Amino acid sequence: MAGSDVDAPSVPSGGEGVASPLTTSTRQGLCLRGSRCHDCATATFPHQAGCPACTSTSVEQCLLGPRGFLWTYTWQRFPPPGIAPEQFKPFAVGYVEFGDDVRVEGVLAGAAEFTIGQEMELSIHEWAAYAFRPVGPRGEARS
């Protein structure tokens, strides 16, 4: 049985806001902190101590983002359990694809409509740990 020395860096899987363990600010913009496997190069999010693809425990932190493309989305139109109806406003949730690596789920913000394939950028958010916003008219789209 391997000792605790094989455990991954001590990054908890939860947190809040821009300074949280889930995200970090870079010169390019806000990025997600995931993990990448030394053995098979698979990236995942959030950081975890084992590789979901090849089972290796040799993983290191990696950064994902700040930009990717919207892979799918939906609108949450009823208050999730525990949210009072008067405090609730519908919001969008989706997966953004970073390179040919990984799609990450998150709250979508900054628009009233979204389209699969549009370019999105990671940003801070008022109540979610992070959100994805449309890059804007200059952003390219792909299907």
Added chain:
Amino acid sequence: MTDVCIVGLGITPFGRHERSTGLDLAARATRLALADAGLHWTDVRAAAGGSMSAGGADTVVSQLGLTGIPFLNVFNGCATGGSALTAASALIESERADIAVAVGFDKHSRGAFRLKAADWGLGDWYEDAGMMVAPQFFAMRIQRYMHDHGITHSTLTAVAAKAFRNGALNPNAWRREPLGEEVINGSRMVCDPLRQHMFCSPAAGAVALVLASRARARQLTTSPVQLRGVASRTRRFGSFDAFSPAVPVRTSTSVTADAASVAFGESGVAPDEISVAQVQDTDAGAEIIHMAEAGLCADGEQEKLIHAGDTEIGGRLPINTDGGCIANGEPVGASGLRQVHEVALQLRGSAGSRQVPGRPVTGFTHVYGAPGVSACAVLVR
């Protein structure tokens, strides 16, 4: 091919049960299944069962009788019933028992399931972001599937309309009123593109099956339904499932495809030989996707099949003939066994006004649960 037969079927009405507990329903379904098999609880050598919100399955022995049998409690989200069947079947296969009971039951509070992120291996941030909501996953999955495979909104509506039409023929269904397409399309949007009448709702109900070895089954009945293949699987890397903060881009697998392929392989029956099927319709989109993932059709082919009526009770491949989760509601622990109950009933030719014509010989059942679990079975008479 397994050596297991289904010799007893028991089901309670699905829906709201104000005066019964989930365990009461489990006891009632078990007694009905035993009576159907011509057996007593004292004949049962082992059992497996589960619920999400209605207590430990083994507790039901206090109502049925304290006979000392081994009783495995299982829980695999919405796939719990399938796991109970897999476990009970394994007890027969391993000759630990010649008669075993699989029982699934539940009784949920009204409204969407309240799930805690920590129970699903996720940080609180996931719940705090409002993402611990299962309908979001089903909506995002069908949204992408429609984009990739040309499925249209009218096909979602058609699946929901079929569910209510079939539910109207099923005395145990919760929703027994046919709903027109305009009513379905006029219901409120829940998670785009899925509307209220395209989703199942949490409910109460119980199902029990009595399983027997082939030798024992021959003594009990001249027409047992054979459980020719049964398999449960967790997801492999690349499967897109509920409550997944990340999914890979380059690898694509499906836990449903994995479980179905093992069940079909074990049975010696091919997907195109199936004459009646039950696939998990948590929502109308899920039925469409699961048809292809299980191998019953190609991706995108559903658009044509469904509009041509192929999945109707009189069609080439009737699907969810009892109204599915959409018309029966979703008691999480019970649904997987309701799938099997319905197909067994159809193979017996005892499905009443919703009986598939021509006495089907082969049937398939599928159940899917978060966070990426599936159980499938192939039945032959």
